[in-house]
Amino acid sequence: MQRIIEGFKKFREDEYPERIPLFHELATKQEPGTLFVTCSDSRVVPEFITQSEPGDMFVIRNAGNIIPSFGPHHGGVSATVEYAVAVLGVADIVVCGHSDCGAMTAIANDADLSTLPAVSSWLHHADAAKAINDAHSHSCKSGKVAGMVRENVIAQIANLRTHPSVALALSEGRVRLHGWVYDIGEGSIEAYDASTGRFVDLVEYPEANATSVATAA
Numbered sequence: 001m002q003r004i005i006e007g008f009k010k011f012r013e014d015e016y017p018e019r020i021p022l023f024h025e026l027a028t029k030q031e032p033g034t035l036f037v038t039c040s041d042s043r044v045v046p047e048f049i050t051q052s053e054p055g056d057m058f059v060i061r062n063a064g065n066i067i068p069s070f071g072p073h074h075g076g077v078s079a080t081v082e083y084a085v086a087v088l089g090v091a092d093i094v095v096c097g098h099s100d101c102g103a104m105t106a107i108a109n110d111a112d113l114s115t116l117p118a119v120s121s122w123l124h125h126a127d128a129a130k131a132i133n134d135a136h137s138h139s140c141k142s143g144k145v146a147g148m149v150r151e152n153v154i155a156q157i158a159n160l161r162t163h164p165s166v167a168l169a170l171s172e173g174r175v176r177l178h179g180w181v182y183d184i185g186e187g188s189i190e191a192y193d194a195s196t197g198r199f200v201d202l203v204e205y206p207e208a209n210a211t212s213v214a215t216a217a
Helices: 002-018 020-026 076-087 102-108 117-135 141-160 164-171 206-210
Strands: 034-039 057-062 092-098 176-183 188-193 198-201
Touching (some): 002 020, 057 076, 076 092, 092 141, 102 141
Parallel strands (some): 034 057, 034 092
Antiparallel strands (some): 188 198
């Protein structure tokens, strides 16, 4: 805890003074351009890996970067998606999975989650991704997990489309959807290319992300 407090002191003394105009502007409004949905994993820090400033991104974090399909029982994720799209008017939504994801590893390996009932229930929102991943052949366990991470990103984007606010924004061309996978060890990102159905390096193939998956069914 002391390290966190010292970190705040450093922010207050070194970082804040350099951005006073920005923070004064943010004190009364926010206009983020992107809704960034990613995992709760402590190794994934969206603002850091994208070098974003405060106010740039509206962020949702949970185990497995999951977005439940829209339904009668609205949870925090659904409310946040709706607010980001309908009120803040974000232009882009990124669903970002990552390497060595504990949630996806548990699903891929059929882990016993009987002592974690809340986790077990939550991860059922990735059942569609598991079904597709299980139907594919994998040469090793790590390959199966990597496949699960990617299929889950695609599945959660599909879930996003069931949300009325997102569906409307897509129909009016006001929002773009993007699927990313961040490799922690390599510091790289792969983006889902809807035209080929593959994940490609974001830096080498920026056009894959520029086209987004908004037109993919």
